[in-house]
Amino acid sequence: MAMLDDFRNKEFLDQITILNEISGSKDPEALPGLMALLKEPVGDTSIDYMVVNALNAVLSNNEDIVIQGLTDDHEGFNILCIRVAGEYALKNAVPSLASMTEKEQDPDRLMEIITSLARIADPQALPVFRKFLDHEDAFIQSACIEALGKLSDTESIGRFKAMIEESEAPDRFEVCDITTWKAVDTLAGFRSDDTIGFLVAKLHHKNPTVRRIITDALVSIGTQCVPMLLGSFETGNTDDKILTANVLGFIGHRSGADGLVAALDKGLAANENVRYAVYEALGRIGTMKGIICLVDGLSETEELILMAVIGGLGNHVNPGMIATLTKLIAEGDDQSARLVKAIIASKATAIFDALYENPEAGDALIEVLAKSKDPHILEEFRAVLVDIDDERSKRDLKRLPQVSTGSRKALAADDSRSMCAMHRAILTDLGFEPFIAVNGEEAYDFIEEGEEFEVIVTDMNMPVMDGMELVAKIRSTPGMEDTPIIMVTTESEMSQQDLASKAGVTAFITKPFKPDELKMKINEITR
Template identity: 75%
Template sequence: MPMLDNFRDKEFLDQITILNEISGSKNPDALPGLLELLKNPVGDTSIDYMVVNALNAVLSSNENEVVAGLNDSHDGYKILCIRVAGEYAIKRAAHPLVALAETETDLDRLMEILTSLARIADDSALPIFRRFLSHEDAFIQSSCIEALGKLKDAESVTHLKAMITESEAPDRFEVCDITTWKAVDALATYDSDDTISFLVEKLHHHNPTVRRIITDALLSIGAQCIPMLLSAFEAGDTDNKILAANVLGFLRNKLGADGLVAAFDKGLAEDENVRYAVYEALGRIGTMKGIICLVDGLSETEELILMAVIGGLEKHVNPGMISTLTSMIIKADDQADRLARGVISSKATAIFDALYETQGAADALMDALAESNDPEIIEEFRVVLNEIGGSRAEQDIQRLPQVSTGSKKALAADDSRSMCAMHRAILTDLGFEPFMATNGEEAYEFIEQGEEFEIVITDMNMPVMDGMELVGKIRSTPGLEDVPIIMVTTESEASQQNLATKAGVTAFITKPFKPDELKAKIAEITL
């Protein structure tokens, strides 16, 4: 091609211009010249890189050359053709790539071949993917698992299930390896009742990170999971009920809410932890039956469970619910006090606004607000009172205490709105400035930003990054090896606490708990 004549003798800017023009035109006539430049580089890193890009562009519209190049003697060109075949899903390259994989001994090159075959997604590659499912290299295994899931290979389902089951063995469950992660994701792509039922069965996997991955997989599948999750709720133990309710809540589907209410009515939520999870789920979904169940939950006496009820109702304020809540609060008994504190601690501003219309309810709420040590909560309700306006609201604003931010800092991570509210209330009462996060990733961002904490409180099961991962990252961060960490959990298995202790957790507290219990635990480990 004339453009590449005497290319090595041209000025740097001219070389760049020529290569850019070839990349844009994808002119196949440039292939011999580019191949010569690839095999005998100019020596300038920028130019040599652009030669590869230009070759990639030309090959992208020339399948014959790509297929032929798969057996080229030049290693760099061969690898480039392997990558182009996958990048542009060239079906004709599948059979030659399978042939290469069968004899390839270099692990890096084998990985390149399998990656391209996975992108091409041709059934002719199924035997080679199955063959390497038991390969000693975890990344090659993972590539094959991912490809088999993408191709929905029915023959591999049994093997994939076995991989997940085996990952719960006593000598393996402490670590979530990449093959287990990919096996979960692969099974989720099948969308069959059989694979979904298996994932639901493994929802309470011994490893917390695998639990999070399975939860994410079920959420990606969607409503098809609901019958299996409801069956697991009805037949499962406490932990399975909790996790099934959590997933149903995040799915936000009416069928899930109706099923949870039906199970509740059958007496299948007697355990306090299970009721807490059900109330949280129903609050996320917001069906009529669910709201009625939540209104009934206003009679709960455990403070944490009551906050889950109020947090759920805050999203679905209606006249009937407000009427019931008003009549309960104006009784001025112990339950009325609990409800008023719950509304304030939960920052349930919509409920507060509606209840404030009734003098007795407003007085109870203001009494609870005046006791708060949280400057953020006080400011939030000050805004609400200003919006309500009127002489009574102005007088109540004057009642609000002047609270300064605590001198000590504490970090709390939990995906539950009510649990975060509980942590916040407890920490401010103890004089801490609370930093709240809904998952481990958000929590660790505070640390990355340079915040220093005297104590960390984390849930075990959270989306995005679970508590175990968060603890691991904290303990591997210089200067945080000894910061006290409390893990709040509903776990009943001793193995889970042993695993968390090994990761670096200082102490545990089990949900649901009374505020004084967590206060005592914090005092115990921070003295």
């Protein structure tokens, strides 16, 4: 092509102009010249890069040349043709690409070919993806898993299930590998009762990260999962019930709430951790039956469970619930004190606002609030009193202390609103400035922003990034190799403590726990 004549001797800006014009025109006459420049580069990185882009553009309009290039001796041109075939989904290239996989020994080139076939997504390539599903290279395996899922290959479902089963082997469960992750996502993509039922059954996988991936997958599927999750709640063990309640809460469908209420009525939530999970879920969903159930939960005496109840009711304030709370607080007994404390610790400002209209209930709330050491809690309730703006609220505002944040900093991560509230109260009482996150990723953001913490408390199971992943990231962060980390678990998760210890956890505390137990644990490891 005349434009490329004497190209190497042209000025830099002229070379750029020529290559841009070729990219726009996709003129096949430029192909010989571009191939010559590819095989013998100019030596300027930017120009050589633009040559590849121009060649890519020309090839995109010349399928026959791409297919011929799949057998070209020049490695760079060969790889470019492989990539172009995938990028532009050239289905006529599938037979040649499939044939190339039969003799390819280099895993990097094999990955290029399989990636291209996966992007074309033609059923002709199914035998190739099935063949390499058990390849020793995890990334090649993963590419095949994704491709088979994209092609809805039901014949491979059994193998995907087997991969997840195998990942729980004693020598494998400590790490969530990419193939397990892809197998979960691909099974979720089928959205059949069979694949959903399998994922529900594997919700308490031995690896916490796999549990999180399965949880996220089920939540993304949504209401189709609800009947199977409720079935697992009915027949499962404590772990099954806790995790299925969590997922039902995140899905947020009325049928899930109705099923959980029915399960409570049947006595299937005798375990305190299970009840806690159920109340959290009902608070997220917010149906009438769920709210009635939460009102019944006001009789709970365990502090953490009661905070879950109050936290759930705080999202759905109504006159009947406020009347019940007013009556309970007026009784002035131990349960009254627990309820008032839970309302303040949970930052249930909507409940506070409604109860304050009753002088007796309002006085009880102010009495507890005036003893708070948490500037964030005081600030939120102070704003409510300012909005009420009457003589009584003005007097009560003067009773609230001015509290500054502590000089010591602590981080707590938990996806439960009530647990976060408890952590905040405990850390504040100990003189820490609390930093609260609802998942591991949000918690690690504080660290990346340069915050330094004297102690970190994290739940094991959280969405987005679980506790195990968070601990691993913290321990790989310079300067945080010895920062004390407490992991919160349930009684049934104690078998996972060895795994968490290997990841770098300093100490454990088991739910449900009383605030003083966590305070003692923090004091013990921060001396």
